Amino acid sequence: xxxxxxxxxxxxxxxxxxxxxxxxxxxxxxxxxxxxxxxxxxxxxxxxxxxxxxxxxxxxxxxxxxxxxxxxxxxxxxxxxxxxxxxxxxxxxxxxxxxxxxxxxxxxxxxxxxx
Amino acid sequence: xxxxxxxxxxxxxxxxxxxxxxxxxxxxxxxxxxxxxxxxxxxxxxxxxxxxxxxxxxxxxxxxxxxxxxxxxxxxxxxxxxxxxxxxxxxxxxxxxxxxxxxxxxxxxxxxxxx
Numbered sequence: 759x760x761x762x763x764x765x766x767x768x769x770x771x772x773x774x775x776x777x778x779x780x781x782x783x784x785x786x787x788x789x790x791x792x793x794x795x796x797x798x799x800x801x802x803x804x805x806x807x808x809x810x811x812x813x814x815x816x817x818x819x820x821x822x823x824x825x826x827x828x829x830x831x832x833x834x835x836x837x838x839x840x841x842x843x844x845x846x847x848x849x850x851x852x853x854x855x856x857x858x859x860x861x862x863x864x865x866x867x868x869x870x871x872x873x
Numbered sequence: 874x875x876x877x878x879x880x881x882x883x884x885x886x887x888x889x890x891x892x893x894x895x896x897x898x899x900x901x902x903x904x905x906x907x908x909x910x911x912x913x914x915x916x917x918x919x920x921x922x923x924x925x926x927x928x929x930x931x932x933x934x935x936x937x938x939x940x941x942x943x944x945x946x947x948x949x950x951x952x953x954x955x956x957x958x959x960x961x962x963x964x965x966x967x968x969x970x971x972x973x974x975x976x977x978x979x980x981x982x983x984x985x986x987x988x
Binding site (some may be wrong): 793834860863866 | 904905907911914916917919922934964966968969970974975976977981982984987
């Protein structure tokens, strides 16, 4: 069975600074996807970034980037130039490549961006 | 990204009554839909997986007679909370996945309050 662990329940960062959220996972699968989702107060789940396990290159989306270490089963999210609108819950999630969309979520990290 | 619509966004019902929540994929065919439950400040807990035209698969500990799931078409899945009680009050989120997708798409969620 797959597990996803986020060991930082809460984090805070000053506006314009950089913050890194940690995520580790456990799986025996070789092909899979990893995701970071943002859940603002509206509670709508928003996909921030995704990583295919077969790709060695770390995914980036504007101010968001990941550090994917497949051997270490680590998948951290870096947010650069933090903005007030980044304040939200962030969830790391795992999906098997042949998983049919079933996501395994971490516990979440509540990020506060302070002015 | 693809659009998934979930209704209602909020519902209040009396204890002992049933309430139905709909999840629709608007611009793609969802072969699989997932229903999650989320308590405040916690992660998403998978309740069940529904495949079009077949019975839903429930996660361990989820009462299938209380949480009835129907996935009668490739664009619609429903979750019916039967004989609701205050402890069923929660936030329920659906996600949809199609065979052409490599990610799941989320509805807006439903806040259920049982009084």
